[in-house]
Amino acid sequence: MEVRVASIQDAEAILAIYAPYVEKTNITFEYDVPSLAQMQRRIMTTLEKYPYLVLIDQGKLVGYAYAGSFASRQAYDWDCELSIYVDSHTHGRSYGQILYQHLIAILKMMNIQNVYACITHPNEKSERFHELQGFSYVGCFHACGYKFNQWHDMVWMEKHIGNSNMVLPVIPFSKIPSIQIESTLQNEYVQSKKIMI
Structure with a gap:
C-alpha cells in the first residue's frame, strides 16, 4: 500500500x-462527470496551494x-475544506482513515488550523466516519442542494488541527520541499500499517 501525491x-x-x-448518488452535488482534461486541470490547480x-x-x-x-477572504487562509x-x-x-491521516499531517506542516467537511445529509456512513476522525457537527443547511429531482440538506463538520496560540503564515503546498513531503508520507505510512491490522 502506498499514499503519494x-x-x-x-x-x-x-x-x-x-x-x-x-x-x-447525491454525495456530490455535481451533475455531470468532468472530462479527463477537466480533472487534470483540477488536480494541477489544487496542487498549487493544497495537497492532493x-x-x-x-x-x-x-x-x-x-x-x-x-x-475566499484572507482571514480564512488557515482553514481548508476536505x-x-x-x-x-x-x-x-480503512482507506478513508489512512488518506485523512496523511492529508491532515501535511496540512499541519502548512500551518493550517481548521479543516471542514461538507456532507450531504443524511449520509450516516460519512457523518460517522468524520466523527471517528475527530470531527464535530457544526450545523445543517436545509434543502440547499437540488439533485435527482429533489432537495437535499447539507451539514458541516469541523476539526481543529493547529495551535491557535501560535499562528504562523500558511505555506502553500507547492512551496514545501518534496523531500519533506515524502518523509511525512513515509512516517504516516508506518502508522497506517497499524491501522490496517
Whole structure:
C-alpha cells in the first residue's frame, strides 16, 4: 500500500472512482462527470496551494483525498475544506482513515488550523466516519442542494488541527520541499500499517 501525491497521470483512475458518485448518488452535488482534461486541470490547480493525495493498494488507485479553500477572504487562509472518495467496492478497509491521516499531517506542516467537511445529509456512513476522525457537527443547511429531482440538506463538520496560540503564515503546498513531503508520507505510512491490522 502506498499514499503519494497525485499527478495528472492519475486523472483517469480518479475519474473512474468519482464518476459513479456523480451519476448515481447525491454525495456530490455535481451533475455531470468532468472530462479527463477537466480533472487534470483540477488536480494541477489544487496542487498549487493544497495537497492532493492518492492511495494505491496492490498496484491499483483505490481512493483519493484533497484539500481546498474554505472561503475566499484572507482571514480564512488557515482553514481548508476536505474532500475524499474511495472506490465504492472497497469500503470498510480503512482507506478513508489512512488518506485523512496523511492529508491532515501535511496540512499541519502548512500551518493550517481548521479543516471542514461538507456532507450531504443524511449520509450516516460519512457523518460517522468524520466523527471517528475527530470531527464535530457544526450545523445543517436545509434543502440547499437540488439533485435527482429533489432537495437535499447539507451539514458541516469541523476539526481543529493547529495551535491557535501560535499562528504562523500558511505555506502553500507547492512551496514545501518534496523531500519533506515524502518523509511525512513515509512516517504516516508506518502508522497506517497499524491501522490496517
